[in-house]
Amino acid sequence: MQVNLESSKGNGIDFSTATPLSEIPGPTAISLIVSSLPGGKFYKMELREVLRSCRKQYGDIMRFPSLFGNPSIVFTHKPEHFEIVFRTEGQWPVRPVLDTIKSFRENIRSDIFGVHAGLLHSQGKKWGDFRSIVNPVLMQPKTTKLYIPIIDQVASDFLGRIRFLRNPTTNQLPENFEDELNKWTLESIGVIALDTRLGLISNKANEKAMEFIENLKLVFELAFDLEFNISIWRIVATPKYKKLMKVLDSLADSAREYIEEAAGKLKKRKTESTKDHEESVLEKLLKIDPIIAQVMAIDMIFAGVDTTSSAFTGALYLLAKNPDKQEILRNEIRAVLPEKDSSFTIEKMTRLPYLRACIKESQRIFPTLNGNVRGAGQNIVLDGYQIPKGTFVAMLSPDLQMDDKYFPVASKFLPERWLKTDEARATCPVSAKAAHPFIYMPFGFGPRMCIGRRLAELEMEILLSKLVRNFHISWEHPDLKFKWSTINAPVSKLMFTLVDVEK
Numbered sequence: 001m002q003v004n005l006e007s008s009k010g011n012g013i014d015f016s017t018a019t020p021l022s023e024i025p026g027p028t029a030i031s032l033i034v035s036s037l038p039g040g041k042f043y044k045m046e047l048r049e050v051l052r053s054c055r056k057q058y059g060d061i062m063r064f065p066s067l068f069g070n071p072s073i074v075f076t077h078k079p080e081h082f083e084i085v086f087r088t089e090g091q092w093p094v095r096p097v098l099d100t101i102k103s104f105r106e107n108i109r110s111d112i113f114g115v116h117a118g119l120l121h122s123q124g125k126k127w128g129d130f131r132s133i134v135n136p137v138l139m140q141p142k143t144t145k146l147y148i149p150i151i152d153q154v155a156s157d158f159l160g161r162i163r164f165l166r167n168p169t170t171n172q173l174p175e176n177f178e179d180e181l182n183k184w185t186l187e188s189i190g191v192i193a194l195d196t197r198l199g200l201i202s203n204k205a206n207e208k209a210m211e212f213i214e215n216l217k218l219v220f221e222l223a224f225d226l227e228f229n230i231s232i233w234r235i236v237a238t239p240k241y242k243k244l245m246k247v248l249d250s251l252a253d254s255a256r257e258y259i260e261e262a263a264g265k266l267k268k269r270k271t272e273s274t275k276d277h278e279e280s281v282l283e284k285l286l287k288i289d290p291i292i293a294q295v296m297a298i299d300m301i302f303a304g305v306d307t308t309s310s311a312f313t314g315a316l317y318l319l320a321k322n323p324d325k326q327e328i329l330r331n332e333i334r335a336v337l338p339e340k341d342s343s344f345t346i347e348k349m350t351r352l353p354y355l356r357a358c359i360k361e362s363q364r365i366f367p368t369l370n371g372n373v374r375g376a377g378q379n380i381v382l383d384g385y386q387i388p389k390g391t392f393v394a395m396l397s398p399d400l401q402m403d404d405k406y407f408p409v410a411s412k413f414l415p416e417r418w419l420k421t422d423e424a425r426a427t428c429p430v431s432a433k434a435a436h437p438f439i440y441m442p443f444g445f446g447p448r449m450c451i452g453r454r455l456a457e458l459e460m461e462i463l464l465s466k467l468v469r470n471f472h473i474s475w476e477h478p479d480l481k482f483k484w485s486t487i488n489a490p491v492s493k494l495m496f497t498l499v500d501v502e503k
């Protein structure tokens, strides 16, 4: 894709002559606080609505001042700005981190994270060095292929669990199906990060694994609360902060225990087998450094569980609400999985273009994250305003993904818009290709993009195929709603109905 270098200067305006950052329109700290109090216009309003209201008032670019220890931030709704920010992000792109987790890593468990800081909560050279070690292990297509049989097995077990949980009279899944989906994603990440079947989707509860998932849930709740609500944890260690540190500590220890157990088994397997085998992610990382294996496992678990189950929920819901599209998908899958219990192979995975289009379209309609943030990699100009190096710029894409200007008939679930063949184009008058390429980036961009993308897609593709191959999926309740958060999660109970497909 062509980059208009002129535009990286903001319509040709040089940084030195551009309008200062402080003049970008936006609310003052006082007005934000007052509006958020009882009686104020933002009181109890979701962040998404606050931002929409501010966009109406201030325009496509606005600035929020520094508040409660959080730095000031520029919000933009213009894809041309996204392109400038990403194209100038530099060798070590900066994405803001959660200060609570950073504090844990630096102060409580520097024994591990002082050696290797990991990906999620580090910046600069430290981040770059770690990423260049783990990229070759995680980003190669052959790594993903290696996991097809085991991810297929996890998905088959999950189907068994669904049959066990489903109401035999109504065929409805239980209200807490979201928790079950989180167990499925953690079980899947467990086989990659820890070389372990955690046992979360077995019908017999496994205490250690259940404690692990409960702790993970607590981390998200506590970290979100401390980071985004008013708190003095930065000055005094509050009870919630202490609890978060304890839970993070226990998670780090559990990851180490699982890895040590797996390492023992791997060693044994190696001495018993004379055959060469393709090494797993954990084996490769352990060979480099056991601490890297532990840190990467923790990052994968933090970043790969709720994200994947949220994205999966959106896809399943949209297929449930669009039975015609579900049927097209079922026909594609039938050709690849002739029997209801057929398994996937590498070759079969290449024959599912409609499935991939369905997932892409659902991530457009229900994004998992609300865009992306970068610290400007250099001095840039956006709409004539100076954006000095390091300024945080939030690129808000969800409303653009639902804007007819970029995605015609945006409110419609049209997987066909993502297909590439002439035949597909003949059945669908609109194409996602026409949209600005920097709007739709569910896995981010550049050297800091999601390292688990292929694995997340593999998990979703396999489970979605198996579900659609086995069941007619429907939704007979009010529309599903997602809550805007660090990771968007459904607020509605997930009440899918699954009726067995005959053959």
Ligand code: HEM
Residues within 6 Å of the ligand: 095, 119, 120, 131, 189, 299, 300, 301, 303, 304, 305, 307, 308, 311, 368, 369, 372, 441, 442, 443, 444, 445, 446, 447, 448, 449, 450, 451, 452, 453, 455, 456
């Ligand atoms: C549908 C599921 C997922 C979505 C939508 C998603 C999305 C993202 C996005 C948008 C980013 C930020 C990229 C950027 O700043 O440009 C990211 C980072 C990351 N993701 Fe994912 N992700 C998903 C699943 C996973 C999985 C399964 C894993 C682990 C195997 C994972 C591991 C990570 C890590 C470690 C990072 C930090 C990368 C870095 O800073 O170098 N993600 N993800």
